[in-house]
Amino acid sequence: MARINGNEIKPGFVLDHDGGLWAAVKVNHVKPGKGGAFAQVELKNLRDGRKLNERFRSEDKVEQVHLETKDQQFLYESDGKLVFMDSETFEQTELDADLLGERRPFLQDGMVAAVEYYGDEALSVRIPQKVICRVAETEPVLNGQTAAKSFKPAILDNGLRIMIPPFVGADEDIVVNTELFEYSERA
Numbered sequence: 813m814a815r816i817n818g819n820e821i822k823p824g825f826v827l828d829h830d831g832g833l834w835a836a837v838k839v840n841h842v843k844p845g846k847g848g849a850f851a852q853v854e855l856k857n858l859r860d861g862r863k864l865n866e867r868f869r870s871e872d873k874v875e876q877v878h879l880e881t882k883d884q885q886f887l888y889e890s891d892g893k894l895v896f897m898d899s900e901t902f903e904q905t906e907l908d909a910d911l912l913g914e915r916r917p918f919l920q921d922g923m924v925a926a927v928e929y930y931g932d933e934a935l936s937v938r939i940p941q942k943v944i945c946r947v948a949e950t951e952p953v954l955n956g957q958t959a960a961k962s963f964k965p966a967i968l969d970n971g972l973r974i975m976i977p978p979f980v981g982a983d984e985d986i987v988v989n990t991e992l993f994e995y996s997e998r999a
Contacts, residue, residue: 813828813875813876813877813878814875814876814878815873815874815875815876816873816874816876817870817871817872817873817874818850818851818868818869818870818871818872818873818874819841819849819850819851819868819869819870821836821839821851821853821868821874821876822836822839823836823837823838823839824836825876826858826876826877826878826879826930827855827874827875827876827877828874828875828876828877829855829866829874829875830864832857832858832859833857833858833859833877833930833935834855834856834857834858834864835855835856835858835936836853836854836855837854837855837856837863838853838854839851839852839853839854840852840853848869848870848871849869849870850867850868850869850870851867851868851870852865852866852867853865853866853867853868858930858935858936859935861910877930879928879929879930879935879936880928880929880930881926881927881928881929881938882898882926882927882929883899883924883925883926883927884896884897884898884899884905884924884925884926884927885897885899885922885923885924885925886919886920886921886922886923886924886925887904887921888921889909892908892909892910893906893907893908893909894906894907894908894909894911894912894919894937896925896927896934896937899924905927905934906934907927907934907936907937911936911937912937912939914993915939915990917968917970917971917972918939918943918945918970918972918988918990919939920943920970923939923940923943924940925937925938925939925940926938939990940990941989941990941991942987942988942989942990942996943987943988943990944985944986944987944988944999945968945969945970945972945985945986945987945988946968946969946983946984946985946986947966947967947968947969947976947980947981947982947983947984947985947986948966948967948968948969948982949966949967949982950964950965950966950967950976950980950981950982951964951965952981953978953979953981962978963975963976963977963978963995964976964977964978966980968988972988972993974988974993974994974995975994975995976995977995980995980998984998984999985998985999986998986999987999
């Protein structure tokens, strides 16, 4: 743990605050006309998902927590829990499927993801930014519709709907950006 000033908080930092572990989701630095500057921080509790908006003045001291990250292989999902395995120790870790939110469909069997630990407690999981998906269905290209800017809707093999370029057809593998939910390139 490291003590930092309130104005040093950045998105992604994990703080030991108010008796819990909180991730800074959004940080807005405010310099009012009167009074001192402060950081308006949206926090998310890593254990129960609660959200909190907090003001930190530059002179406030907060504890920044460094989480240990281990690459682990996704095995399966059972009763709303995602089961990962450490490829060195073969230990299995369970995490709530809710942690991935909308990105859950991108998690594929055997995929290696970054599981973040605080001591022995697994708190969160990050999947790769780019994932290969198969186009399950899309519309055929009509003549004259090959303009570079026009995209068409597609449904991926994981059930997600995204927009793809007109030259990509059904049953093709594509690379999808899991943060933006966008087509990236052909696989």
